[in-house]
Amino acid sequence: MTIYLDSNATTRVLKPVADLVYNLMVEEYGNAGSRTHEFGIKAKQVTEKARAQVSAVVDADKSEVIFTSGATESNNIAILGLENFGLQENNKHIITTKIEHKAVLEPISYLEGKGFDVTYLNVNENGLIDLEELKSSLRDDTLLVSIMHVNNETGSIQPLEDICSILVDSEAYFHVDAAQSFAKLTGDLVNKRIDLISASGHKVYAPKGVGALIMRKRGFIKPPLKPIFFGGGQEKGLRPGTLAVPIIAGFGLACEIALTDNEEWQKHAQKLKANLIDKIKPLGATLNGDNSSPYVLNFSISGVNSEAAMVMFKGIAAVSNGSACTSTSYKQSHVLSAMGLDEDRINGAIRMSWSHMTAELPLDLIVSKLTQLKL
Structure with missing residues (x-):
């Protein structure tokens, strides 16, 4: 699923x-x-x-x-x-x-x-x-x-x-x-x-x-x-x-509900994020932005194109490569461009974001697909 x-x-x-x-x-x-x-x-x-x-x-x-x-x-x-x-x-x-x-x-x-x-x-x-x-x-x-x-x-x-x-x-x-x-x-x-x-x-x-x-x-x-x-x-x-x-x-x-539970939500989200970073770092992943929010990770891997990655992730994970409001335009991210990132890094940027209701991430499958794209 x-x-x-x-x-x-x-x-x-x-x-x-x-x-x-x-x-x-x-x-x-x-x-x-x-x-x-x-x-x-x-x-x-x-x-x-x-x-x-x-x-x-x-x-x-x-x-x-x-x-x-x-x-x-x-x-x-x-x-x-x-x-x-x-x-x-x-x-x-x-x-x-x-x-x-x-x-x-x-x-x-x-x-x-x-x-x-x-x-x-x-x-x-x-x-x-x-x-x-x-x-x-x-x-x-x-x-x-x-x-x-x-x-x-x-x-x-x-x-x-x-x-x-x-x-x-x-x-x-x-x-x-x-x-x-x-x-x-x-x-x-x-x-x-x-x-x-x-x-x-x-x-x-x-x-x-x-x-x-x-x-x-x-x-x-x-x-x-x-x-x-x-x-x-x-x-x-x-x-x-x-x-x-x-x-x-x-x-x-x-x-x-959020006022009561948001601290617990943040802790869980941060754990998911830390686990994901640990898994993709050996692939040479570079984080885009300071990624302070525990609910999202934006990263690029040399040799991996984000559009290709999204195709590879079908049936495994629904991810994006930018804002949902502009995702149909296929234009380079104005955010990453403003940060001074090079074209390859921008074209390879993958955004994964989750909530407290995300029990765990399919880390091994994610790494497997990213590794295939690097070959």
Whole structure:
């Protein structure tokens, strides 16, 4: 049986979460906007409970959470929602990195086309930014700094605490794409200097199609975001549309479970990772990025092409060679390119990612197939 090793793309839904979602789809299926009967009132209560469960992950107030369809939408609202404020205040400078997910880079590129000035921070071979470059890039007219927490391709973890320290005297809004870390590697996300946090349910054992944008208030003032589409007053007028109560509730429950169990999950994931590294090192494997996340390993082996490896792994392990959102384009990874890796290393990059539900890795079979490709 093929083992699933693409959890950075999406995760299996936890059984209690799936059970809750099912019940809210076929038994208690009210609309949270219907206030005239008990079905709607129950749906509203369920939604508010989930809002509290999600906010607890980063020690925010539940009023600071809006539900979205996932981190891509959250990123778009966080970035494009600041456009009017930036124009009004003549703060049209944005700082981001060259290794962000396309859900950050493309909205920023859109604003760049509208006349905003963008600084793209470099990263080193480990996929980490230079804090001094960030510091020197800050300007009086910097509107937004958008830096991801954990990279989806390499697992490299940006030093959010240090970044927050650099931004302490800046008025710029700080946005963090936390799709790969929310409720799994959350520690640094509790820092109150982070204004905006994007999260996806399907990265943390909840269904696809739900996520959140956490918008921390500064004092009593919320970030000056404007909606990017219209058609209702839901989610404080910022994200219109009927709330997807079942999957919102599932996301909330997944967050609650993660808060209790994430340390144990991390220990198991780190053990899987260490065992994999021990097995592939004798093959001459080179790790791409600092691979700090215990849930993912990105590596290259001289003479092994990633496309060929994925074919060889069929029936054994489902792996990838980059972001699921761009995997059909067959373009070189912009992340690995930004890290300065050579073409052979990029073309050979294999990403294996797992969860706490991955009992063990088929290490001997993986090594056998990689060895065949080297011959």
